[in-house]
Amino acid sequence: MSEPxxxxxxxxxxxxxxGDRFLHEALDIATTKFIGLRxxxxxxxxxxxxxxxxxxxxxxxxxxxxxxxxxxxVDNVERLGGHVHFATTADEARDIIxxxxxxxxxxxxxxxxxxxxxxxxLNDALAAAGVTPVETDLGExxxxxxxxxxxxxxxxxxxxxxxxxxxxxxxxxxREAPPDPEVxxxxxxxxxxxxxxxxxxxxxxxxxxxxxxxxxxxxxxxxNGRMVTSLPRVHVAVMGVEKVVPSMTDLMVFxxxxxxxxxxxxxxxxxxxxxxxxxxxxxxxxxxxHLVLLDNGRIAQIAGTLRExxxxxxxxACLNVCPVYREIGGHxxxxxxxxxxxxxxxxxxxxxxxxxxxxxxxSLCGACADACPVRIDIPRMLVELRKEVAERGIAxxxxxxxxxxxARVLAHPALYRLAVRMVRMAQRALLREGxxxxxxxxxxxxxxxxxxxxxxxxxxxxxxxxxxDGR
Amino acid sequence: xxxxxxFVARIRGEMARAAALFPAAPAxxxxxxxxxxxxxxxxxxxxxxxxxxxxRVEFExxxxxxxxxxxxxxxxxxxxxxxxxxxARSVVTWAAPALGVDVAPALEAAGIGxxxxxxxxxxxxxxxxxxxxxxxxDVGVTGADLAIGETGTLVLRAAAGRPRxxxxxxxxxxxxxxxxxxxxxxxxxxxxxEAWHDGPPAPGRxxxxxFITGPSRTADIELTLTRGVHGPKEVHAVFVDEGLRVTDxx
Numbered sequence: 001m002s003e004p005x006x007x008x009x010x011x012x013x014x015x016x017x018x019g020d021r022f023l024h025e026a027l028d029i030a031t032t033k034f035i036g037l038r039x040x041x042x043x044x045x046x047x048x049x050x051x052x053x054x055x056x057x058x059x060x061x062x063x064x065x066x067x068x069x070x071x072x073x074v075d076n077v078e079r080l081g082g083h084v085h086f087a088t089t090a091d092e093a094r095d096i097i098x099x100x101x102x103x104x105x106x107x108x109x110x111x112x113x114x115x116x117x118x119x120x121x122l123n124d125a126l127a128a129a130g131v132t133p134v135e136t137d138l139g140e141x142x143x144x145x146x147x148x149x150x151x152x153x154x155x156x157x158x159x160x161x162x163x164x165x166x167x168x169x170x171x172x173x174x175r176e177a178p179p180d181p182e183v184x185x186x187x188x189x190x191x192x193x194x195x196x197x198x199x200x201x202x203x204x205x206x207x208x209x210x211x212x213x214x215x216x217x218x219x220x221x222x223x224n225g226r227m228v229t230s231l232p233r234v235h236v237a238v239m240g241v242e243k244v245v246p247s248m249t250d251l252m253v254f255x256x257x258x259x260x261x262x263x264x265x266x267x268x269x270x271x272x273x274x275x276x277x278x279x280x281x282x283x284x285x286x287x288x289x290h291l292v293l294l295d296n297g298r299i300a301q302i303a304g305t306l307r308e309x310x311x312x313x314x315x316x317a318c319l320n321v322c323p324v325y326r327e328i329g330g331h332x333x334x335x336x337x338x339x340x341x342x343x344x345x346x347x348x349x350x351x352x353x354x355x356x357x358x359x360x361x362x363s364l365c366g367a368c369a370d371a372c373p374v375r376i377d378i379p380r381m382l383v384e385l386r387k388e389v390a391e392r393g394i395a396x397x398x399x400x401x402x403x404x405x406x407a408r409v410l411a412h413p414a415l416y417r418l419a420v421r422m423v424r425m426a427q428r429a430l431l432r433e434g435x436x437x438x439x440x441x442x443x444x445x446x447x448x449x450x451x452x453x454x455x456x457x458x459x460x461x462x463x464x465x466x467x468x469d470g471r
Numbered sequence: 472x473x474x475x476x477x478f479v480a481r482i483r484g485e486m487a488r489a490a491a492l493f494p495a496a497p498a499x500x501x502x503x504x505x506x507x508x509x510x511x512x513x514x515x516x517x518x519x520x521x522x523x524x525x526x527r528v529e530f531e532x533x534x535x536x537x538x539x540x541x542x543x544x545x546x547x548x549x550x551x552x553x554x555x556x557x558x559a560r561s562v563v564t565w566a567a568p569a570l571g572v573d574v575a576p577a578l579e580a581a582g583i584g585x586x587x588x589x590x591x592x593x594x595x596x597x598x599x600x601x602x603x604x605x606x607x608x609d610v611g612v613t614g615a616d617l618a619i620g621e622t623g624t625l626v627l628r629a630a631a632g633r634p635r636x637x638x639x640x641x642x643x644x645x646x647x648x649x650x651x652x653x654x655x656x657x658x659x660x661x662x663x664x665e666a667w668h669d670g671p672p673a674p675g676r677x678x679x680x681x682f683i684t685g686p687s688r689t690a691d692i693e694l695t696l697t698r699g700v701h702g703p704k705e706v707h708a709v710f711v712d713e714g715l716r717v718t719d720x721x
Contacts, residue, residue, distance in 0.1 A: 263690075
């Protein structure tokens with residue numbers, strides 16, 4: 001298991017988020033903006049729908065020959081002078097990276113935003129080994145200074161106000177910082193520029209890796225990905241095995257949908273294709289390049305219920321459209337990956353027990369599947385997860401008993417009719433002003449909503465009456 | 472530690488138990504990418520004015536500043552003006568053979584310090600000095616291998632004399648290109664990339680290809696768009712009508 005199980009109930013975490021007025025407003029503004037930008041990007045791009053289908057087909061095709069493509073990738077990265085490492089668990093990935101840092105005598109590591117390194121909680125391991133990790137994506141830098149965790153896959157600090165950031169900079173950097181994004185950004189540029197030039201180690205994730213050419217691909221807007229892969233002596237890229245794509249032709253299909261889905265840009269500002277360490281003719285670039293291929297629960301899903309989630313590009317589009325995410329934000333999910341896809345990835349990384357509650361944190365409205373650039377059927381897998389949670393006895397006993405009874409009643413018409421009559425009789429005595437009362441044993445359920453009232457005549461009864469009257 | 476053999480064996484094991492979700496194939500690649508690229512270039516050369524118009528619209532949309540000059544001889548004067556307007560005192564540039572134009576004499580005559588990136592790889596001390604110079608420079612001048620109409624993107628391949636940080640560290644980046652760089656779509660870029668990777672890399676080739684779509688940007692504080700967070704705050708594209716004589720390209 002890669003992450004410790006979150007033990008506070010989801011309900012409490014969600015409650016805290018719902019009570020945070022700024023968070024609520026920030027989420028609303030951010031997600032609404034992202035939705036609009038995405039819609040605009042695709043509306044001016046008629047071939048977008050076909051491209052999404054192609055992107056999805058490439059992901060599935062790659063998975064069908066994953067062994068072949070990964071072996072090609074490894075061969076080609078090594079041919080270019082890079083080193084490839086294989087990490088089955090998060091622990092192992094951390095050990096590999098810490099060993100590289102130790103061997104090269106690194107004191108400081110600059111990092112470009114990477115969910116894979118978040119997922120393996122790399123920063124703690126580096127710090128414990130005496131290597132100072134410095135997040136260089138502005139949002140990640142802010143939350144690192146604040147000792148927090150990202151709340152959105154692509155906008156990690158959307159939960160912070162400019163005032164909070166100014167206070168944070170003033171306190172942590174010891175320099176006067178006004179609540180002006182322009183000035184705050186310039187301060188971060190100055191602080192981080194020095195770090196880029198000093199750091200021994202550059203650590204990145206990878207949005208893709210091209211098997212046929214041995215290319216690691218990074219997509220950023222700020223340019224920190226370029227800094228991290230150009231200035232330090234050693235570059236380490238950490239990548240989930242599912243990110244491999246066969247060829248450059250395939251890569252261009254993904255680049256055509258990724259930024260449009262994430263931020264509504266046609267392309268992100270920088271797409272950086274890294275093909276091994278610095279070549280002999282080059283003035284700059286790292287002397288060493290390491291690619292850490294990460295399993296951490298992914299490989300087991302090749303034949304698992306979450307196979308489809310292996311197509312995820314980490315664009316964040318499903319977060320923005322999710323009615324649950326939009327209310328509670330990323331932190332309430334409790335794990336590295338928030339939002340609808342995050343629930344699936346959490347289950348993939350940490351097992352079904354970790355999503356006992358989270359698998360229900362969805363209205364199954366399907367907005368996520370519509371927004372997904374590779375059309376991952378997230379609701380289907382959420383239902384599968386709920387089933388698994390119930391069947392494996394992870395769900396609470398009371399819930400299992402109630403649903404087992406319900407299943408029995410629904411499957412037997414006679415039993416169903418009897419149950420309806422009983423409910424109607426019972427409620428006649430209890431109804432107040434036509435509304436169902438709050439029942440103590442349904443406390444949580446009825447605290448914020450009304451128990452539905454059974455109709456005076458059921459549909460079946462009315463249908464039967466119509467039949468009798470000859471319609 | 473997990474070995475490659477163990478790792479791949481586990482993947483094979485899972486693949487053997489897995490059912491495909493649907494029949495699927497990767498994108499079809501050109502069989503002879505270099506020839507395909509030659510054909511494409513010929514096609515594109517017949518409609519480059521439209522591609523240039525589209526590039527300009529998209530490049531300006533992402534915050535780039537577009538310039539057009541008649542000939543390479545006009546490039547140094549344009550650079551000098553850009554420097555003067557920005558009170559820029561220091562310029563770093565790709566070498567003249569990589570750029571297709573020698574910009575140093577005119578700029579130096581105007582009192583602007585110019586550091587030209589060497590074609591060979593100097594000793595460590597000199598490399599360190601150059602890195603300092605690039606990090607402190609006001610303007611970086613490069614060429615561009617491709618200019619993509621669909622997205623307003625410049626594509627730069629690192630190589631000898633064409634280092635990657637010229638377009639990254641200075642706050643103002645100026646890229647000079649001509650009609651030979653214009654392509655229309657990302658799909659066409661795919662053909663170029665396939666062709667560039669067909670066969671072993673040329674000896675002078677670098678390890679990085681960068682796609683640059685406008686100035687560096689972030690919206691990480693309250694979604695307020697801010698330019699120049701790590702990379703350049705300004706990106707200029709200079710189109711040269713009569714063409715550039717790049718003598719060390721492929």
